[in-house]
Amino acid sequence: RKEVEQDPGPFNVPEGATVAFNCTYSNSASQSFFWYRQDCRKEPKLLMSVYSSGNEDGRFTAQLNRASQYISLLIRDSKLSDSATYLCVVNTRLDYKLSFGAGTTVTVRA
């Protein structure tokens, strides 16, 4: 079983729509959780960390469910510029080595 699994999508949504997707992780001892964004043929960039109580950053909301071992990302009022692959990232070890999911592709259309 993979350490981090994501629905690859693609999620095709119109501008202004809300889109949400999940990521599951296998190691119950995982400590830190992140969403990275990767544009086509570009490097990953940190979008946001995911905290136990859930957190928002503008139009982006991240949630953590430790009992079910998944994290989620919700994007409100989607913009064309939100089109990207969103990588779920989990720290599964004490020495802060990150495990990346394969990514969920989101395409926002005009």
Next chain:
Amino acid sequence: EAGVAQSPRYKIIEKRQSVAFWCNPISGHATLYWYQQILGQGPKLLIQFQNNGVVDDSQLPKDRFSAERLKGVDSTLKIQPAKLEDSAVYLCASSRLVSGDTQYFGPGTRLTVL
């Protein structure tokens, strides 16, 4: 602040040839990572350095891959000999500390092995 620098950006070689990639992390960042990202997959950690010491190289195919960070600053990753399945983007990342710190990625080197 300058970002993580990598070169070359693209490389095409034939199988069984050798290739080397270079990475210069953000100034002052103690930790440097090399990742392999195969098309359609997430990045996979190959090796992690803290200063000039190896923290983790458990997923580095040591029969053909090697990496060094001799002075605790820039780093090179070498593949010798290359195989077709090594075709991927090789990403270098750095972070200020090891624990709980954001990783910043370079633009990557896109390797094609023919």
